[in-house]
Amino acid sequence: MGKDMSYEAVMGRNSEIMKKAIGMDYNEFETDGIAFDYERMMRETGYSLQEIEKIQNETGVGHTPIYELRNLTKLARKFAPEGKGARIFVKDEAANPSGSFKARRAATSCYHAKKLGYKGVIAATSGNYGAAVASQAAMRGLKCIVVQECYDSQGKGQPEIIEKARKCEAYGSEVVQLTVGPELFYTFLVLLEDTGYFNASLYTPFAIAGIETLGYELSMQFREMEDRDPDVVVVTNAGGGNLTGTARGLIKAGATETEVIGASVDLSGLHMASDTQFNRKSFTTGHTGFGIPFATWPDRSDVPRSAGRPLRYMDRYVTVNQGSVFYMTEALAQLEGLERGPAGSTSLAAAFKIAQELDQDQIVVVQETEYTGAGKHIMPQLTFAKENGIKILIGDPKKEVPGENIILPKDPSYISIQDIDLNKTKKSYIRNCIKNNRVDKISEEDLKFLVEDTKSNRKFVKEVLNELKIDY
Amino acid sequence: MDAKKGNWVRIHSIVLEAGKRAPSVPEDTQKAPLELWNKGFLLNESANIGEEVEIETYIGRKVKGTLIEVNPYYDHDFGKCIPELLYIGRQIRSLIEEDGE
Numbered sequence: 001m002g003k004d005m006s007y008e009a010v011m012g013r014n015s016e017i018m019k020k021a022i023g024m025d026y027n028e029f030e031t032d033g034i035a036f037d038y039e040r041m042m043r044e045t046g047y048s049l050q051e052i053e054k055i056q057n058e059t060g061v062g063h064t065p066i067y068e069l070r071n072l073t074k075l076a077r078k079f080a081p082e083g084k085g086a087r088i089f090v091k092d093e094a095a096n097p098s099g100s101f102k103a104r105r106a107a108t109s110c111y112h113a114k115k116l117g118y119k120g121v122i123a124a125t126s127g128n129y130g131a132a133v134a135s136q137a138a139m140r141g142l143k144c145i146v147v148q149e150c151y152d153s154q155g156k157g158q159p160e161i162i163e164k165a166r167k168c169e170a171y172g173s174e175v176v177q178l179t180v181g182p183e184l185f186y187t188f189l190v191l192l193e194d195t196g197y198f199n200a201s202l203y204t205p206f207a208i209a210g211i212e213t214l215g216y217e218l219s220m221q222f223r224e225m226e227d228r229d230p231d232v233v234v235v236t237n238a239g240g241g242n243l244t245g246t247a248r249g250l251i252k253a254g255a256t257e258t259e260v261i262g263a264s265v266d267l268s269g270l271h272m273a274s275d276t277q278f279n280r281k282s283f284t285t286g287h288t289g290f291g292i293p294f295a296t297w298p299d300r301s302d303v304p305r306s307a308g309r310p311l312r313y314m315d316r317y318v319t320v321n322q323g324s325v326f327y328m329t330e331a332l333a334q335l336e337g338l339e340r341g342p343a344g345s346t347s348l349a350a351a352f353k354i355a356q357e358l359d360q361d362q363i364v365v366v367q368e369t370e371y372t373g374a375g376k377h378i379m380p381q382l383t384f385a386k387e388n389g390i391k392i393l394i395g396d397p398k399k400e401v402p403g404e405n406i407i408l409p410k411d412p413s414y415i416s417i418q419d420i421d422l423n424k425t426k427k428s429y430i431r432n433c434i435k436n437n438r439v440d441k442i443s444e445e446d447l448k449f450l451v452e453d454t455k456s457n458r459k460f461v462k463e464v465l466n467e468l469k470i471d472y
Numbered sequence: 473m474d475a476k477k478g479n480w481v482r483i484h485s486i487v488l489e490a491g492k493r494a495p496s497v498p499e500d501t502q503k504a505p506l507e508l509w510n511k512g513f514l515l516n517e518s519a520n521i522g523e524e525v526e527i528e529t530y531i532g533r534k535v536k537g538t539l540i541e542v543n544p545y546y547d548h549d550f551g552k553c554i555p556e557l558l559y560i561g562r563q564i565r566s567l568i569e570e571d572g573e
């Protein structure tokens with residue numbers, strides 16, 4: 001009552017509001033410099049893998065099936081060099097209660113909120129996570145608010161986001177819809193303060209720990225089916241949580257030889273906070289517009305320290321174009337009899353190409369699928385693209401210009417991946433660490449942290465620091 | 473009178489006026505206000521579209537805004553025919569059938 005609700009005042013109360021809304025004090029894990037104790041944060045505020053399995057079993061999350069995509073493998077081999085063309089598998093995460101792997105993240109968040117005595121949960125998301133939180137909140141008897149960035153200034157909304165709003169309401173949730181802009185965070189804070197609900201952020205230790213079961217299950221399923229771990233797991237990358245959780249789960253299973261590859265849809269050139277460009281993209285997540293900024297600065301998320309730290313776990317990072325993802329979504333339905341949502345096919349498009357680099361007896365896994373339905377399907381998404389002036393062409397996807405056209409590959413030989421120079425990304429991350437923490441010198445602890453957080457080595461980090469003229 | 477107490481309605485409000493957006497926001501977004509939509513049961517005895525009203529959301533929060541719709545519904549669908557997609561299924565099926573391995 002009588003609180004200053006102006007934009008500046010509410011944003012100024014950010015850390016106070018967050019502390020109440022997450023029920024943990026991130027300062028406990030901070031140091032004076034740029035380092036923080038990530039593993040201790042995960043250990044002390046998260047849950048053990050066994051606890052998470054129990055929590056997820058209570059609400060029907062996890063234990064999703066794995067299918068071998070025999071026909072797609074056969075197709076990939078037609079375009080692979082002699083002896084190449086690894087077996088492609090998919091983990092059908094659409095089988096989770098709310099239709100995506102996000103149920104894993106939401107399950108632990110909602111369990112935690114209930115345990116701490118919160119009456120409800122709030123999530124800021126336009127994606128599958130909203131539906132996941134709404135569904136898990138319903139099971140746990142929690143109230144739920146989902147805040148979406150949904151429309152441009154003309155009131156036009158991506159059909160995929162509209163469908164997500166519908167799904168959240170179906171689970172009894174309140175849906176607050178906004179126009180484009182990062183000030184969504186202001187509305188989010190106002191709601192947290194007003195309700196006293198739990199911030200079911202995508203990036204808390206509980207949320208990320210919830211995905212560890214995916215990586216762990218994957219390893220266990222392959223050991224049972226094939227007597228070994230997969231060679232490569234391809235993960236669609238946006239905010240970095242999916243990749244982090246999956247990789248941590250694989251490590252916990254002992255699958256340390258498995259290569260973890262991130263894949264994002266290439267949306268380079270489109271500004272994510274731009275009103276006029278908002279509806280010129282045909283993917284609302286899993287794209288470089290989130291993937292790159294979150295990799296180079298994960299702590300931009302809605303919690304003080306993100307538990308999703310993709311550079312810590314990523315072995316390789318590739319991009320695919322929008323047209324190839326739509327093509328592969330159609331291929332998954334037509335050749336494998338699995339009709340799923342396009343966003344889940346990002347890693348599939350990458351895997352199709354990666355398989356062609358590997359030997360035939362190797363195994364590549366696409367670690368997620370998502371549900372499909374009205375709005376969230378290649379037809380409405382391409383219809384919407386056309387209505388927004390995007391040309392749909394058939395040709396060479398390399399020529400696709402995000403925001404202008406979508407180029408479907410002329411045939412599967414045209415599906416390609418582009419490698420992102422991870423060293424460059426790691427360098428940007430280190431630069432951001434220096435800049436955002438305003439330091440001109442780093443300690444031994446910071447140096448060790450940077451090595452771990454970039455999955456690199458002392459030599460690499462020192463070279464970058466030398467370039468930046470930072471003492472260590 | 474467009475709506476009466478207890479009707480399920482949709483409301484709209486302005487969170488931040490154009491020109492008062494966060495400094496980090498791109499120019500085109502600066503020119504637009506930050507708008508908000510929500511739904512709930514009408515608390516006013518009656519109201520017309522365009523009037524300021526108060527609602528109780530599905531989870532029980534009280535929120536104010538401009539009444540814009542009564543009995544709002546979704547009309548997103550499976551889109552129109554996209555002829556550009558029709559080659560894909562035939563192409564890949566014929567590719568894997570070709571040599572009958």
